Amino acid sequence: MAAYILRRLLLIIPTLWAIITINFLIIQAAPGGPVEQAMAQQMGVQGSALDRITSANRSETSGGAQPQGEYRGAKGLDPEVIAEIEKRYGFDKPVSERYWDMILDYLTFDFGDSFFKSGSVIDLVAEAMPVSISLGLWSTLIIYLISIPLGISKALHNGHLFDRWTSSIISLAYAIPGFLFAILLIILFAGGTYLNWFPLRGLVSDNWETLSWADKITDYFWHIALPVTANVISGFATLTLLTKNSFLDEIGKQYVMTAKAKGLTPSEVLYRHVFRNAMLLIISGFPAAFIAIFFTGSLLIEVIFSLNGLGLLGFEAINQRDYPVVFSTLYIFTLLGLIMALITDLTYTWVDPRIDFESR
Secondary structure: OHHHHHHHHHHHHHHHHHHHHHHHHHHHHOOOOHHHHHHHHHHOOOOHHHHHHHHHHHHHHOOOOOOOOOOHHHHOOOHHHHHHHHHHOOOOOOHHHHHHHHHHHHHOOOOOEOOOOOOEHHHHHHHHHHHHHHHHHHHHHHHHHHHHHHHHHHHHOOOOHHHHHHHHHHHHHHHOOHHHHHHHHHHHHEOOOOOEOOOOOOOOOOOHHHOOHHHHHHHHHHHHHHHHHHHHHHHHHHHHHHHHHHHHHHHOOHHHHHHHHOOOOHHHHHHHHHHHHHHHHHHHOHHHHHHHHHOHHHHHHHHHOOOOOHHHHHHHHHHHOOHHHHHHHHHHHHHHHHHHHHHHHHHHHHHOOOOOOOOO
């Protein structure tokens, strides 16, 4: 197993390199880069004007005629200012040099400074990380604590009244997006229209530092109650149905009837035999579910509840073409996903010792 783990860890390096390289090349072809963004800010233009700046810049680069009234001279932006902007963002260097500088920096986890936000990228990520960790860990924990027992109960009572009623609730939760639940929770409980029981912004209160430890814990859970609830409602449906179908499939197999014929109790059959085999399918989907809940699934939740997490940070960076933040968050997401995939394989061997990755 040690050799297998070492091979998987070594495979992380080329996988990260390939993903970062592909996205670097895609970003280079995308219009409206950071230089154009900064030029638009200098000129005080927004929206479609940025597209005109980008188109004019490309036209000039390719030797085409410069459109009148849409680019540099007509907007009054001095060429020296443009050169300073390009130098500030490193775009005075060739693409190949920028690429290799980025690769060498990322080997030492040096993500540089943000183009449009004050401070280094690592500081921005560290500032946003507690929000994503809070939403992701609590949501994942609660979803699994609800979905697995509920899915097992639905499998054991398949077709009964309990199964039908819970299926109706699960179908409703699956059909409605999480951000709509978030808006509904705000309307009902965060001062939207009815009750004002929960805060609408932030992970903690402004006076959190002055509170006692007990009050800090209470304040923290008070703030994350609605965001986590919105995440859980929208996330537990798929896992519940997956758990139910996985257990139903195992319950109908021959070895279960053989175990019952030997005199084992239903609970012994379920937890000594069925559980181990049925959980393999659920474990296999854990990395994707974890990353989805941890980052992408929390994006709109972070926006709605004004929570500055990694999902929101990456989304804003893409809109602003803030490349250091874009690539660093992508790098972190990919690294976490690969590590979670390795942990999943190790969990396989823990749940079912018959699985041997070393021999594959």
